[in-house]
Amino acid sequence: MPHKPPTKEELERRKTVGIHEETVTNVSANDFPMNYPGEDHSWDIEAFKRNFRVEFHQNDPFEASFSLVGCDASIANAFRRIMIADIPTLAVETVFINNNTSVIQDEVLAHRLGLIPFKGGREGLHKFLKWWRRPADESQINNSYYDFNTVLLRLDVRCEHNEDAAPGETDPTKLYKHAHVYARDIEFCPVGRQSRYFSGDDVIAPVHPDILIAKLRPGQEISLTMHMHKGVGSDHAKFSPVATASYRLMPVIQIERPILGADAEKFARCFPRGVIGLEPVTKEEASRKGSGYEGHEGELKAVVVDPMRDTVSRECLRHEEFKGKVKLGRRRDHFIFLVESTGQWESDAIFLEAVAHLKKRAQDLEKQVINMVR
Amino acid sequence: MSREEYQVPNTGSGNSPAIGGGSFNAGQRDFSGESGGGVIYYICGDCAVRVPLERDTPIRCQKCGARVLYKERTKRMVQFEAR
Ligand SMILES: [Zn+2]
Numbered sequence: 001m002p003h004k005p006p007t008k009e010e011l012e013r014r015k016t017v018g019i020h021e022e023t024v025t026n027v028s029a030n031d032f033p034m035n036y037p038g039e040d041h042s043w044d045i046e047a048f049k050r051n052f053r054v055e056f057h058q059n060d061p062f063e064a065s066f067s068l069v070g071c072d073a074s075i076a077n078a079f080r081r082i083m084i085a086d087i088p089t090l091a092v093e094t095v096f097i098n099n100n101t102s103v104i105q106d107e108v109l110a111h112r113l114g115l116i117p118f119k120g121g122r123e124g125l126h127k128f129l130k131w132w133r134r135p136a137d138e139s140q141i142n143n144s145y146y147d148f149n150t151v152l153l154r155l156d157v158r159c160e161h162n163e164d165a166a167p168g169e170t171d172p173t174k175l176y177k178h179a180h181v182y183a184r185d186i187e188f189c190p191v192g193r194q195s196r197y198f199s200g201d202d203v204i205a206p207v208h209p210d211i212l213i214a215k216l217r218p219g220q221e222i223s224l225t226m227h228m229h230k231g232v233g234s235d236h237a238k239f240s241p242v243a244t245a246s247y248r249l250m251p252v253i254q255i256e257r258p259i260l261g262a263d264a265e266k267f268a269r270c271f272p273r274g275v276i277g278l279e280p281v282t283k284e285e286a287s288r289k290g291s292g293y294e295g296h297e298g299e300l301k302a303v304v305v306d307p308m309r310d311t312v313s314r315e316c317l318r319h320e321e322f323k324g325k326v327k328l329g330r331r332r333d334h335f336i337f338l339v340e341s342t343g344q345w346e347s348d349a350i351f352l353e354a355v356a357h358l359k360k361r362a363q364d365l366e367k368q369v370i371n372m373v374r
Numbered sequence: 375m376s377r378e379e380y381q382v383p384n385t386g387s388g389n390s391p392a393i394g395g396g397s398f399n400a401g402q403r404d405f406s407g408e409s410g411g412g413v414i415y416y417i418c419g420d421c422a423v424r425v426p427l428e429r430d431t432p433i434r435c436q437k438c439g440a441r442v443l444y445k446e447r448t449k450r451m452v453q454f455e456a457r
Contacts, residue, residue: 094453094456107454236457
């Protein structure tokens, strides 16, 4: 029997994860060799190039949303994990506390300082600054800090009474000078060539100047210096360039049989706003036999407008009147990414860097494999 | 400044000072000249003022009269990992 190529519906069915009232079906990828008799599903770079595409939905400095369509979950997940754990950023690593008489303990203060995200000149951060490595000989540690691997910060704050405060004032920020210590009080001390890369708009400074570090009362003081180093998220979350990097699969909503009138309005309310729209039944549809629209010309019907905004809550599956009229699912090869930058990188640059990183890793592995076979 | 560069302030010879004589030798203390005459500073528990105390003076804040005084924090630099 000659092989029949799969129909469009069959191809669609193959790459849709079924979402039912209680179960999720068809979850695994099936486009691999020997799975479908007579079809060649071996991986092919040309086929990949033909089918793969990237669509941007939002691209702001701190938040980017885009779709990768036509790739496997392993690749999409690799990008997600690389963005979280392998893209280097600069963060506070060591805190030298000269004085801290505030109520916040040294250890906690140091931890808080480490978590503050910083920004600075792109060229300086990504090209000029290199890794700092702890020297094998611990006594040589003071000879391991250079302008290209360590950034020096200083924080000196002392709280005093404010003589100009109005009598009866109760607001600590007005009653005292420097009652609150904010991230903007941190001072960058350029060393060597750093002033060339980090000056003007490129100066190293907290992304959010209003982060509250500690609260002080008169007589209390915080005086410390900090060393920043480059690091990766797999070492400590403070080095992760993203607040979140996640993906979800594209929702699929298929209306199998007409949903009309009041039912249509109720159906639309089962989904987030903008997912389902209401359109009047056209004359052409009403005249078509067996369409389910006969005699309903002008009535409102439910149509799928923007499935991407759906949260796949399955609310519509709970109602008797929609039984058998709707099918929910997710597109298995359509990944909607959301990348939220902490501010050191542009959010889209994080993804591009992740692609470059995966490529480099693959090339390194290739070299190793070639060495192994030789 | 790194940990190794830091000079540990020295509290002096360790000899017992003459009682009431005020002849306590501060030795190599580098507390910028405020330690003459065997004065040790404490922090008032109520008003946070620095209270100089000598031997035999009552343990009491000279500003507000509070009787709870705290030892000052170490003058040494303390190093922490921001983790
Ligand atoms: Zn007092």
